[in-house]
Amino acid sequence: MGGDKAPQVPVAGAVAAAKEGIGILLVGDSEVLLRELATHGDVPGGITVVHASDRIHSAEDGVRAVRNKADASMVVACRQVAEGNASAVISAGHTGAMLAASTLLMRRLPGVIRPGLAVPMPSVLGPVVLLDGGANVECKPEYLAQFAVMGRVLARDIMGIDDPTVGILTIGEEAGKGTDLVQETYALLEGTEGFIGNIEGRDIPMGTARVIVTDGFTGNVALKLYEGAAGMIFHEIRAGLTSSLRGKIAGMLAMPTFKGLRKQVDPEEYGGAYLLGVRGMSVIGHGNTGVRGMANGIRLAARGVTSDVTGHIQAGLEATLR
């Protein structure tokens, strides 16, 4: 029931994923969902509708809504994971509510101080992952040290990066030594696997570090800016190329390059951000995601389960506690 284009997008994404053999519990108003499913004609097996009589709206306070609406689709969906009926959950609905529902219902893995929102981003060297993308506005050094461990697991298990590098996002050396948070996190991460030190904003698109740790405020600003910058440049290129015949011909010839690049910087390529540190996979899709993004998010949630991201995170955190 979540996201700007519900129930169409979640249902179509579920149908696409189910065709590949991924078992789906489709949670929400069963009447609405069954009607939407019926529009797909040949609905594959493996989709079960789980009724939820309520839903959380985008204008609500996320945490309060989760606490008060036991029958909201998002809450019921997270409960499926908590109760062992599902291994992963995905929603394109209210981000704050989904963070709260995942944390409150699925609960944190042992030893996890704060779950972190891990956001895949493009770089010239391939995908990088930034966390925290906004789950924790204020962070302590200990959170960031755990984000580094969790991010490395995601980079390895989901992105296929062998020995992921880790960097702390901070400001230019010339402008100072960064915040206390940066300096204290540096002390905690120094000497740990993959740690390459501090990086700057420009290092994100360069792929200098494959795992970028930062507080949720800076991380959320960075991910939104990165998306916006890419969108702006494509917008300007399109405007420039469609303003003349010469440009139009160039645009047609350059189409394969632009398509490839658009795909590379397209948030739908991964289908969402991962809330790491809870018991099970929780994927938070873009509110305006399309069917491709939703299906990709479901696929990646499933891949997170089969490659045991959660188990590897737990093992990784235990190793740091020893």
Next chain:
Amino acid sequence: MGGDKAPQVPVAGAVAAAKEGIGILLVGDSEVLLRELATHGDVPGGITVVHASDRIHSAEDGVRAVRNKADASMVVACRQVAEGNASAVISAGHTGAMLAASTLLMRRLPGVIRPGLAVPMPSVLGPVVLLDGGANVECKPEYLAQFAVMGRVLARDIMGIDDPTVGILTIGEEAGKGTDLVQETYALLEGTEGFIGNIEGRDIPMGTARVIVTDGFTGNVALKLYEGAAGMIFHEIRAGLTSSLRGKIAGMLAMPTFKGLRKQVDPEEYGGAYLLGVRGMSVIGHGNTGVRGMANGIRLAARGVTSDVTGHIQAGLEATLR
């Protein structure tokens, strides 16, 4: 003497600006500067060499270097403004040192709590200005409220924007209400001229607000990321288009569009960031700036003087104190 390509770039930039009638004091090792000037053949009038026997190196601690090196070129240059021999100063050298030298020698305008680094950035609606770009890693709401006033003056006087809008950079509504800094700044700015409320990272390239206020940590990360993202996309486009004959033809046809866009996102278009809130114009160039960037920085510093940015900032701040 400052920047990666000194003395060539500053001298060539000075020569270009002097040809347009801008009076220049060229500060540094006079022997080196005179030798470099001699390579320009027809040196225009209006360039005076001011000898400085020392310089600040990039590896030094900026503040300490400024305090200890009274004869460093940057310190001598800022002193020219403090003593009334010059109206503006520009350097592509050590950013931290230049921030310190400008603040310590030129001193703050009356009522200014902290000078802020104002960085022009591109957007689909034209240039926007973000501050603080890194002068103040930790900020208080009162600083940001002054940044809004100072940024509006720069947007009006330098960018020619009539009634500039002001936004506070924060995270997505869905992820929470932002930091205490954001909330308290909001309370201070509410109802002030041009204030449009909170904006997100994606609003920077969209031009939603023409003046973007934030702390120097977030601001510095954002500006470096924005530059890096633009650079990455151009890099990928070039790589894509040069990999096939079809692409190469497209690239040639699209050249005017790409050139225009590159120029639009080129930091050298403005030539630097402005330290606002000190007595006189202080422009901090990119360390790796070319001659075009240096000349543009000098031109804009001069325009800041003729349009009385400093006087307007002082008047604007006095108006808020009344």
